[in-house]
Amino acid sequence: MTETHPPVPFTATDYAARMTRATDEARQAGLAGVVVAPGPDLVWLTGYQPPASTERLTLLVLAPDQEPTLIVPTLELPDAEAATGAPRLRLVGWVDGTDPYEAAGALLRADGTFGVSDSTWALHLLELQRALPGTRYRSLSRSLPMLRAVKDRAELDRLDLAGAAADATYAEILRRPFAGRRERDVAADLDALLREHGHEQVDFTIVGAGPNGANPHHEAGDRGIEPGDAVVLDFGGLMHGYGSDTTRTVSVGEPRQEVRAVHDVVRRAQQAAFEAVRPGVSCQEIDRVARAVITEAGFGEQFVHRTGHGIGVTTHEPPYLVEGEEQPLRPGMCFSIEPGIYLAGRFGVRIEDIVTVTAGGGRRLNNSDHGLGVVG
């Protein structure tokens, strides 16, 4: 276990402040309020995470001049009452056989436009639209995309800890054997190491050896890893409720010249994008900087995804570093910078760090060496 301080727990007051901010930002954006079903927004706003998202409605309603209210199935009330943010919430139970959308309707302005959390089930949104035909809805990622994007000190602390744990995991995996083992064996090692270093949840442990590395979303399979393989390692999860996500590419034994050459391009692209980070620069600009380096080297067509995504209580959230995203970077934003080159049937290379924006530029939360790691 990396030597770390445990973060100060969030309090009901912290959650209340977030709910107030969300309500204020909604008003400024011309919304009558915000509705939030179980998922990362609900966790961030209240600390409440029901065991599962289901067909039974759980819904937080935030609106000006109204107490934050959580509509919840009566049989889940004991769980909701135990959430850290609960003391600052009005809890309204509903029992099977009654209509929870009517209960929600009583809290929504009949002609209002509301932000709705992205992962709310369509089932629930359609029922709200039916129960309240005068209301309109916009996804939170369209209407308040930056609500969770700027992290405060307590959140940055957690992201720093998660990043350090990911670095420690990478340092140890370099000492494990690769040749002759299956991708999924190395993935299991990554999973165990992340947990050893404090993660309570592992979201992904991608091990893409040889040609599998050319599929950016390949997870880990039965392929035996062979000497000479380039292997993409992309792993992360949640620690103290906040995410890690890092990628390094390693070579089993002495790197082949073509792997070296491609790796060098990706490394330069990642560095250039990192150096472009500063407040006021647009998200898409970071993508363009990384893409220009790779295109210049002749691999533009092989960089098949955006350059990065935000990270916080999830490992995938706004801001997205993608063409068309004109949001300016602001101090406290945290996101991945992860260019890659994917040569179908041969191999792939990706390098990824989490980066936070400071007044003076970018600061990496991952600090593992960017060189092509050599494993045995």
Place this chain on the structure above:
Amino acid sequence: MTETHPPVPFTATDYAARMTRATDEARQAGLAGVVVAPGPDLVWLTGYQPPASTERLTLLVLAPDQEPTLIVPTLELPDAEAATGAPRLRLVGWVDGTDPYEAAGALLRADGTFGVSDSTWALHLLELQRALPGTRYRSLSRSLPMLRAVKDRAELDRLDLAGAAADATYAEILRRPFAGRRERDVAADLDALLREHGHEQVDFTIVGAGPNGANPHHEAGDRGIEPGDAVVLDFGGLMHGYGSDTTRTVSVGEPRQEVRAVHDVVRRAQQAAFEAVRPGVSCQEIDRVARAVITEAGFGEQFVHRTGHGIGVTTHEPPYLVEGEEQPLRPGMCFSIEPGIYLAGRFGVRIEDIVTVTAGGGRRLNNSDHGLGVVG
């Protein structure tokens, strides 16, 4: 491991038949088609399950006189191509920075009403509504609630196997020690036993001892289990892709008289509801039968949830046995019958079996004894 035959794998033809049926049923219901995002409906229709539901659109579009089409992020195309149903699908990739909703729009009749899978993210539904303002949507559970409800022989085989594995798990847990261990220790045993008996996924292992049993959604905590406790055990998951879900209530040592009395009421309610099962009876009627027995005994207020839910590729789906659900039972439907009584601060009792409808009545897929099990 229980001695069982492995089920015959589903084929691309099986999935094609399901897609055809969904398209036909949609047309009969007056819909222009069906759109399905990642989740159980997509698994059932195509065999495809991407690693996660995300902000990147994956969408199956089914409409008459049109080839079934799966819109998928280009970087996930290799995963989609590997799905069993893929040979009967047209796959359309889209890359970051382009608008996938326009791609979807080209496949949807501009003035059509479409069924949309329940767990589709609100984000995606709102974008479809924006891109195609003339289209309308209804949740699949409202528009085609019974699409997956009637199981065919191959599905029943899987549900039978899952039920038998749950029974075997219960038989073994009765021989494990309870007194002096924590709820979560027994839950870990249940998890391990379900997997030993063939489950690839465990969805819940509820262990509610003493007063915790009175919270129907209590999972399992640090409470030490004590002699005299009534303990609710509710566990299930997926085996060969199909669900198990069973509940028994046990007593640690000789049962107390009040536990015996309440248990007897629940047992009679469960039996009465089971005996009421036959084709043509409405879902709500089964709920009423169970509720009548419990109300008659003076515990109506303490039966705080519906009587049951369907089961298939999920452990919670239509048909719901709840007041207001007028759908008639049909042969091949599978659902839980799980009445309970919850005495706040004291204890709870629930008994649950999965039941399938046959021409002649109900058949239980769980056959563990209904008596109050006595554990040490």
